[in-house]
Amino acid sequence: xxxxxxxxxxxxxxxxxxxxxxxxxxxxxxxxxxxxxxxxxxxxxxxxxxxxxxxxxxxxxxxxxxxxxxxxxxxxxxxxxxxxxxxxxxxxxxxxxxxxxxxxxxxxxxxxxxx
Amino acid sequence: xxxxxxxxxxxxxxxxxxxxxxxxxxxxxxxxxxxxxxxxxxxxxxxxxxxxxxxxxxxxxxxxxxxxxxxxxxxxxxxxxxxxxxxxxxxxxxxxxxxxxxxxxxxxxxxx
Numbered sequence: 001x002x003x004x005x006x007x008x009x010x011x012x013x014x015x016x017x018x019x020x021x022x023x024x025x026x027x028x029x030x031x032x033x034x035x036x037x038x039x040x041x042x043x044x045x046x047x048x049x050x051x052x053x054x055x056x057x058x059x060x061x062x063x064x065x066x067x068x069x070x071x072x073x074x075x076x077x078x079x080x081x082x083x084x085x086x087x088x089x090x091x092x093x094x095x096x097x098x099x100x101x102x103x104x105x106x107x108x109x110x111x112x113x114x115x
Numbered sequence: 116x117x118x119x120x121x122x123x124x125x126x127x128x129x130x131x132x133x134x135x136x137x138x139x140x141x142x143x144x145x146x147x148x149x150x151x152x153x154x155x156x157x158x159x160x161x162x163x164x165x166x167x168x169x170x171x172x173x174x175x176x177x178x179x180x181x182x183x184x185x186x187x188x189x190x191x192x193x194x195x196x197x198x199x200x201x202x203x204x205x206x207x208x209x210x211x212x213x214x215x216x217x218x219x220x221x222x223x224x225x226x227x
Contacts, residue, residue: 006157042201042220044158049214059214090157103148104205104215106157 002027006091006107013114019064019078021110023091026072031093033074034104035066038088050074051096086114121204121218128194129226136221137188138204146207147180147187148215153200161202162189194225 003026013019025031035047046059048066056066063082067075074091091107121138128134138147146165150158162173164180164187171178177190187206191198204218 042222044203044217046214088155092157103146103160103163105160106150109155109157111155 002093002105004091004093004105004107006089006110008110009108010111011113013081013112015083015114016080019076019081019085019112021076021089021091021112023074023076023107024072025074025093028093028095029071030096031072032096033068034092034094035074035076036090036092036106038090038109040087044090048076081114083114086112088112119204119206119216119218121221123221124219125222125224127224127226130194130196132194134191134194134198134223135188136202136204136223137186138206138218139186140206140208140216141185142208143184144187144206144208144216145184146215147178148205149176149178149187149189150203150205151200152203152220158203191223194223196225196227199223199225 005024007022032051034049036044037047038044048056048058050056050068053068064078089110092104094104119138119140148163149161151161152158161176162171162178167180167184168182169180175192180187201220201222203220205215207215
């Protein structure tokens, strides 16, 4: 069976510091991978998605970036955090099915607080 | 971008009552998904729907993919305290490979 891991679970960082969040998937190969942010208002905002190693699509302009150095590893980064980067960051994966995706499965999330 | 209108935003019910929530859109969707999120955790998939008219159950949960492909509903029967959480609908519309559109969630509170 497939599992998805995220770490750290919680993180408190000062404004201006760098960020690196990691997501790994086990039990599948060549998945689509996604980064979402969930603010206190509950909605999920898609930040990045990746259909393969080194392939990253950005959904919203921001000071965050994503990388996929390995097939089942997805990393969310920032060089300098802003207060507005605080939130709950969720990684998700899906299978590829005839060139599209359907069901996404989420990781446990990382709670980021920028002070 | 595409939008999903999820309602109600919140519900307060008594244990044992049935619950219904829905999502609508002006666009046609190819897939409808329903998730539940507990506080501090990632959303967990409850039901996935892939065909118009499809009615699927998962225990006390039942969801349907609307015939027009522009809506879906989720019903919970005989609610219990552990049903508390935020329920999200999500849809994949025909013009967007890979990207789901999410509703804003329904916060369910169950009073024992």
